[in-house]
Amino acid sequence: MDPLEALVAQIQGLSSTPGDIARLHVILKQADDSLRSESTRLSSVLAQLAPSEHSLGFLYVLDAFTSGQISKQQAETTVPIITGFINACNAEQIRLAPEKFVLVCKRLKDQVMMLEAPIRSVGPLFTAARKLQLSTEHLTPLHSDFLLLCLLAKCYKTGLSILEDGIFEVDQPRDLFLYCYYGGMICIGLKRFQKALDLLHNVVTAPMSSLNAIAVEAYKKYILVSLIHHGQWQISTSLPKYASSVAQRSLKNFCQHYIELANSYGTEKIAELEAYVQTNTEKFENDNNLGLVKQVVLSMYKRNIQRLTQTYLTLSLQDIANTVQLNSPKEAEMHVLQMIQDGEIYATINQRDGMVRFLEDPEQYKTCEMIEHIDSSIQRIMALSRKLSAMDEQISCDQLYLSKVGRERQRYDFDDFDVPTKFNI
Amino acid sequence: MDADDDTCAPITDEIRANGGGEQRTRRPIISGDQLDIEAYASLYSGRTKIMRLLFIADHCSDEKIGNPSMKLDALRMAYDEIKKGENTQLMREVAQKINGRLGPSYELDSAWCDTVDRRAEQKKEKLENELNAYRTNLIKESIRMGYNDFGDFYYAHGQLGDAFKSYVRTRDYCTTSKHIVHMCMSVILVSIEMGQFTHVTSYVNKAEQAPDALDPITAAKLRCAAGLANLEAKKYKLAARKFLETNPELGSHFSEVIAPQDVATYGGLCALATFDRTELKSKVIDNLNFRNFLELVPEVRELINDFYSSHYASCLQYLGNLKANLLLDIHLHDHVETLYDQIRHKALIQYTLPFVSVDLNMMANAFKTTVAELQKELEALITDNQIQARIDSHNKILYARHADQRNATFQRVLETGREFDRDVRSMLLRSNLVKHDYNVRHLRKL
Numbered sequence: 001m002d003p004l005e006a007l008v009a010q011i012q013g014l015s016s017t018p019g020d021i022a023r024l025h026v027i028l029k030q031a032d033d034s035l036r037s038e039s040t041r042l043s044s045v046l047a048q049l050a051p052s053e054h055s056l057g058f059l060y061v062l063d064a065f066t067s068g069q070i071s072k073q074q075a076e077t078t079v080p081i082i083t084g085f086i087n088a089c090n091a092e093q094i095r096l097a098p099e100k101f102v103l104v105c106k107r108l109k110d111q112v113m114m115l116e117a118p119i120r121s122v123g124p125l126f127t128a129a130r131k132l133q134l135s136t137e138h139l140t141p142l143h144s145d146f147l148l149l150c151l152l153a154k155c156y157k158t159g160l161s162i163l164e165d166g167i168f169e170v171d172q173p174r175d176l177f178l179y180c181y182y183g184g185m186i187c188i189g190l191k192r193f194q195k196a197l198d199l200l201h202n203v204v205t206a207p208m209s210s211l212n213a214i215a216v217e218a219y220k221k222y223i224l225v226s227l228i229h230h231g232q233w234q235i236s237t238s239l240p241k242y243a244s245s246v247a248q249r250s251l252k253n254f255c256q257h258y259i260e261l262a263n264s265y266g267t268e269k270i271a272e273l274e275a276y277v278q279t280n281t282e283k284f285e286n287d288n289n290l291g292l293v294k295q296v297v298l299s300m301y302k303r304n305i306q307r308l309t310q311t312y313l314t315l316s317l318q319d320i321a322n323t324v325q326l327n328s329p330k331e332a333e334m335h336v337l338q339m340i341q342d343g344e345i346y347a348t349i350n351q352r353d354g355m356v357r358f359l360e361d362p363e364q365y366k367t368c369e370m371i372e373h374i375d376s377s378i379q380r381i382m383a384l385s386r387k388l389s390a391m392d393e394q395i396s397c398d399q400l401y402l403s404k405v406g407r408e409r410q411r412y413d414f415d416d417f418d419v420p421t422k423f424n425i
Numbered sequence: 426m427d428a429d430d431d432t433c434a435p436i437t438d439e440i441r442a443n444g445g446g447e448q449r450t451r452r453p454i455i456s457g458d459q460l461d462i463e464a465y466a467s468l469y470s471g472r473t474k475i476m477r478l479l480f481i482a483d484h485c486s487d488e489k490i491g492n493p494s495m496k497l498d499a500l501r502m503a504y505d506e507i508k509k510g511e512n513t514q515l516m517r518e519v520a521q522k523i524n525g526r527l528g529p530s531y532e533l534d535s536a537w538c539d540t541v542d543r544r545a546e547q548k549k550e551k552l553e554n555e556l557n558a559y560r561t562n563l564i565k566e567s568i569r570m571g572y573n574d575f576g577d578f579y580y581a582h583g584q585l586g587d588a589f590k591s592y593v594r595t596r597d598y599c600t601t602s603k604h605i606v607h608m609c610m611s612v613i614l615v616s617i618e619m620g621q622f623t624h625v626t627s628y629v630n631k632a633e634q635a636p637d638a639l640d641p642i643t644a645a646k647l648r649c650a651a652g653l654a655n656l657e658a659k660k661y662k663l664a665a666r667k668f669l670e671t672n673p674e675l676g677s678h679f680s681e682v683i684a685p686q687d688v689a690t691y692g693g694l695c696a697l698a699t700f701d702r703t704e705l706k707s708k709v710i711d712n713l714n715f716r717n718f719l720e721l722v723p724e725v726r727e728l729i730n731d732f733y734s735s736h737y738a739s740c741l742q743y744l745g746n747l748k749a750n751l752l753l754d755i756h757l758h759d760h761v762e763t764l765y766d767q768i769r770h771k772a773l774i775q776y777t778l779p780f781v782s783v784d785l786n787m788m789a790n791a792f793k794t795t796v797a798e799l800q801k802e803l804e805a806l807i808t809d810n811q812i813q814a815r816i817d818s819h820n821k822i823l824y825a826r827h828a829d830q831r832n833a834t835f836q837r838v839l840e841t842g843r844e845f846d847r848d849v850r851s852m853l854l855r856s857n858l859v860k861h862d863y864n865v866r867h868l869r870k871l
Binding site: 167170173207242307311312315316355361363365370373378380384388391395398 | 804807808815816817818819820824829831832835838839842843845846847849850851852853854855856857858859860861862863864867
């Protein structure tokens with residue numbers, strides 16, 4: 001019997017119970033090479049298998065099918081096959097062969113990029129990532145690819161939905177770096193600067209033994225977003241102590257221009273800041289950060305206006321323009337209007353007198369919604385601290401940890417324990 | 426309605442006038458006269474008189490009030506004073522500064538210089554021989570006297586470093602606490618002249634720790650010295666306290682360093698710049714001892730009283746008048762600007778404190794500035810968080826603003842919750858990474 005046909009029969013037969021599937025898995029691993037050699041006949045094989053029941057088999061065959069070089073026309077046909085498979089496949093079965101699954105998805109990504117239609121794979125990869133995850137806190141290599149495709153296809157909201165899950169378990173640090181970096185960029189695109197800051201902060205402070213390019217790029221964006229959101233950046237307080245020593249020492253050397261930008265921002269002179277941006281436009285453009293830099297300049301105006309709300313109750317538009325170094329009262333009015341609409345300040349503009357009246361934050365913290373918000377925050381934080389203590393316990397029972405700590409532990413005094421020395425570790 | 430108007434009108438007039446109107450004030454405002462150099466110089470003796478006169482001569486050309494005749498007067502008096510002493514170095518300096526402008530009798534008298542120098546050489550030899558003799562005899566008291574004489578000699582000739590060293594050497598030979606105090610006083614004097622005020626502080630402490638009780642005059646002298654040291658170190662509050670504790674028995678006993686008028690001025694200004702209202706009342710206005718000093722400088726007394734009774738315009742006017750003369754003072758010169766700024770800021774803050782709303786026009790009137798200037802000053806103070814208020818720039822009113830504690834607390838709580846959330850999440854993530862990394866390395870090792 002044709003080995004391929006025998007394999008197909010086995011796949012179809014052994015795909016029902018978990019015990020069968022385990023056996024099937026073994027068989028498939030052995031048959032992997034032979035599958036690759038017969039790649040031409042595989043498309044017909046694929047037609048015979050149903051992706052939802054024979055997921056594991058389908059996966060192996062698909063992997064062999066797509067392993068060679070694929071041209072653009074061929075990609076047109078393979079992309080739907082792969083997307084169909086992803087949507088229909090059985091999650092437990094594919095979790096048995098995660099690397100193959102990831103490989104198939106990566107090929108999907110390449111083909112889709114070749115076809116220049118990244119949006120075609122946004123949905124499928126989202127499903128794929130969800131199916132591969134062991135839990136919502138688990139990070140798979142698919143996450144970073146998914147986010148990259150979201151960025152290219154400009155589907156920021158879909159990307160955001162996956163970012164909402166907190167990630168705690170990571171297989172490969174490199175996945176995390178890419179995930180956080182792309183995630184940061186998506187949040188910047190949606191103007192959720194605090195979340196972007198958190199994600200970029202994770203990249204920059206992650207433990208790493210040697211500097212990588214992702215961290216450098218992330219650091220540049222981190223500086224810019226920090227300026228936009230917090231309005232300050234000090235080199236001395238930039239990296240906390242838990243950041244790796246490599247990062248603390250070397251990151252600044254690669255981001256010299258950004259640090260100088262931050263220093264000139266700190267002087268609070270808009271003219272200087274703009275001059276600096278003008279002279280260095282090319283460099284910022286090379287890093288694809290020019291848009292962000294422009295937002296930084298804009299944020300300086302905002303910050304100056306916000307400072308005025310602390311000192312004045314009413315102020316004429318002319319005075320605002322003078323204090324904030326804008327060119328005319330009209331510009332000042334535009335800025336203030338924009339800020340009111342964005343909810344960054346509370347004010348009313350009196351056009352007849354050319355006056356702006358600054359109001360207090362109307363939030364009184366007395367509504368039901370506020371109480372619910374506080375209550376849910378409390379619950380969330382309690383869950384988090386439970387998780388923290390659980391993790392602490394888990395580590396203190398971990399074998400590796402105990403062996404390392406035990407070796408370095410001080411010898412007990414004789415008074416503490418009545419144990420003969422030969423029994424100490 | 427009419428009855429109310431009658432009673433309200435005087436009070437509102439009083440507030441509006443704020444001590445500014447001529448006919449309202451009960452005390453006349455004395456303009457700070459141009460400094461009478463002779464009177465000023467007569468308060469001091471010894472080297473400090475010369476140094477002060479030279480300082481005035483150097484600086485009075487900068488001031489608008491100063492005129493060339495004042496400068497020449499100062500130089501002339503300095504010359505006369507130096508001639509009475511034995512300091513040839515200073516003589517040469519003064520002669521150069523005079524530059525022949527005062528006529529032939531005030532030129533560099535080389536003959537006098539040579540005589541003095543020769544005499545100095547002889548005296549020095551004599552002193553050295555005596556000291557050696559004493560040292561071989563090992564009589565403690567005589568050695569101490571010998572070093573003391575050396576110190577005095579060097580001091581008279583302007584070699585302050587050597588004088589300092591000699592005085593310090595007497596320390597090993599001091600037997601009674603009186604000796605120690607004498608040594609400390611000499612060292613303090615030399616240090617003040619040298620401008621090394623860290624030594625002053627340490628030796629003042631030493632003297633105060635001497636076992637026997639100090640007589641009031643010495644105690645007062647030590648307080649003054651400590652006050653001066655603090656003033657130079659810009660610790661105005663401590664300086665004020667020291668000056669205020671000075672005993673009025675000081676009189677003119679410390680004229681080699683400081684006059685009682687100076688004690689009053691320095692103490693008063695520093696206190697005004699740094700004390701709050703209660704301290705100002707208890708330690709300055711109600712201080713009977715200090716009142717004796719304040720009688721000597723009525724302008725300072727008036728200005729402190731005006732500040733306390735919120736007549737800011739007259740207070741600031743006194744300050745303005747005194748400024749020119751204070752800038753000619755050798756110790757206060759560098760600190761006048763800072764002290765004045767601090768006093769002005771305090772006045773502004775104190776003015777706004779009791780009110781819920783303040784009309785900026787009235788306030789500008791009270792402080793004799795324009796509304797625009799006043800607004801700028803207030804803005805700086807508000808940004809600095811020294812005044813809790815907001816400005817209504819349209820109607821030119823300042824409204825007091827008290828932070829809503831309840832809202833602020835809610836905001837802080839939510840913010841803390843968010844920060845905790847963020848930090849713990851990233852911490853858990855990082856620990857996972859480290860664990861993973863460690864596992865991988867461990868597996869690789871196995």
